[in-house]
Amino acid sequence: MTSKPDRVVLIGVAGDSGCGKSTFLRRLTDLFGEDFVTVICLDDYHSLDRKQRKETGITALDPRANNFDLMYEQVKALKNGQSIDKPIYNHETGELDPPERIDPNHIIVIEGLHPLHDERVRSLLDFSVYLDISDEVKIAWKIQRDMAERGHTYDDVMAAINARRPDFEAYIDPQKGHADVVIQVLPTNLIKGETERKVLRVRMVQKDGVEGFEPAYLFDEGSTIDWTPCGRKLTCSYPGIKMFYGPDTYYDHSVSVLEVDGQFDELEEVIYIEKHLSKTSAKYEGEVTHLLLQHREYPGSNNGTGLFQVLTGLKMRATYERLTSKEAKTKVAANV
Ligand SMILES: Nc1ncnc2c1ncn2[C@@H]1O[C@H](COP(=O)(O)OP(=O)(O)OP(=O)(O)O)[C@@H](O)[C@H]1O
């Protein structure tokens, strides 16, 4: 950690396993600096170990396999500036290891299956994102990772996804109704029958009316816009790129949606799109493009997943800056 924080800002990153949380977290630590951010994986609050889950038939996605009372107490303590002794779930052994000491930090990220499930934990969050990967894309990513890197067969991957589905739908998916931003990753509409899921349609669903969070928009705030960027200014080979912006309703609340379908051939040219976006929370024109270029090797940098992860990171930075400057002003006013 750098210096003792005056105000701990708490961020939630929710999503199923294998949905790109690690990539998003890398973008966040790049933005804030590693020492400034502490990431807590909520798997550490599993109350049933692997053997007990197997015996009872309760999955890790089921709230009964997780200790939300402890999660709440510990997250609240960190937010109040107190250190905690956090349990550790060991994915190698499937058991709990002895706890580790975690000190408060400027930014604490709680990431995993359930950051938005428990009302008490949710109420502590200053900003939240849900990574919503459609089944088609999730299968493609899982196959790519688990077959190539972890030695699983196609049938293993499909069996694991199917076994998780009922509890995923019951307990994980509904959390997206509570998130400030939902990043939806869907198959492209540009190519009929594309099954490789290389080309993606990505939507950034931004909740309206959240204090201090100004949704980014394209061209004209509140309008509905379909935009095919100019082929001379943004090189994009077949099937091209399409963007959309407009208002919508999501889980009974009003949202502003940004969408990119397709992929960028030349990442440097994303500046052309950035110039047409407003309220990005960038500090200078070109910062969004610069952040994407900094890590062009991260998966999704050449499409809407990278672009919207960067934009969401900037919104988190804006929240951090707003809350910490408010805290400082309150202290000055109170002469502390
Ligand atoms: N934006 C993306 N575009 C293409 N593939 C991606 C993208 N994000 C993630 N992937 C693929 O999905 C895999 C899982 O991503 P990542 O490790 O970031 O997910 P995770 O949610 O942290 O998973 P876990 O919780 O299981 O560790 C990556 O190895 C990569 O193959």
Ligand SMILES: O=C(CO)[C@H](O)[C@H](O)COP(=O)(O)O
């Ligand atoms: O969804 C998960 C979150 O990462 C894991 O499946 C869960 O944590 C259980 O882990 P393991 O399979 O290693 O016992």
